[in-house]
Amino acid sequence: LQMADWKQKCNSEWQLAAKGVPLPNNVDWKTVYEKKPLERNLLKNPSPHGLTPDIPPPEREVTGIPPDPNLPQQHEPTGDFTGWSTSNERLPMDTSGVPPGVVVCYWPNYSWFSMEQRVDLKAEGLWDELLDKFQPDISIEDWYEESQLHASIYELHVKLLAADGKTMIKEYKCAPTEDLEVYSHNWKQVSHVFSGYGPGVRYVHFNHKVKNKFMVEFFGTMVTGSSVVIKATKSNP
Structure with a gap:
């Protein structure tokens, strides 16, 4: 295909000329068509926990069991954060509401x-x-x-x-x-x-x-x- 053909394919894909979008000849229209940069999500890995917004988030089970004291405390979520x-x-602990002399275990x-x-x-x-x-x-x-x-x-x-x-x-x-x-x-x-x-x-x-x-x-x-x-x-x- 010639570059003019790729340009036409892009125009057909998104109706660009009808919307007044500039279509200069010096653009690599083949690359534009292949990458399809319009009307798609440009973020990588948009759901790092593998969940979707159309299903409510799972209810969390609270075990109440203290973690192994020999293991470091968890302060970051688990998930696939590739991308x-x-x-x-x-954050600093806010102990302003604790009366003097009171011992707080957790x-x-x-x-x-x-x-x-x-x-x-x-x-x-x-x-x-x-x-x-x-x-x-x-x-x-x-x-x-x-x-x-x-x-x-x-x-x-x-x-x-x-x-x-x-x-x-x-x-x-x-x-x-x-x-x-x-x-x-x-x-x-x-x-x-x-x-x-x-x-x-x-x-x-x-x-x-x-x-x-x-x-x-x-x-x-x-x-x-x-x-x-x-x-x-x-x-x-």
Whole structure:
């Protein structure tokens, strides 16, 4: 096939010309067609615990059995985090509510577990004119477990970055507060659409973190269904 044929295949796949998307001749349309960068999730391994948001998270069995004292305490969740950069932040214990002289056998140890990825939009097959002139919607979605561990169990921070990988063009932050008065154990959805963000975006940096607790046993907060999707449309005319 000639490059013009690949360009036509891309146009047919996403109806680009009809939407006003620039289709310059200097783009490698064969690569674009093969990589199919539009309307698909660009995050790797979006569900590291092997769960999906359409099925409620599994109920956790509390054994109440103290772990082997010879083994290190667990402060990080188990899962396959391939494709994610992970880090763990142990939080200081808040003993302000303990009266003087009271001995506490077990006290909750909280920690933040962060998972982040950086999506290289050009490497995924997107082209400059699309990103700079058309500025397609960038749709973000994530689901986190109502773990009931704390009023603050989840945070999301997504940044649109320039070609240097550092300069931030737009960002979205989400740090919800949980209602612990009513027991609920489902997945909670977080979503955002970047539109009309201006020229120069080349990377999407996706970072979410969940709060975990260790008290006798490990109690985690899980995430699933994380996604970064470049749409073939835009909200802003």
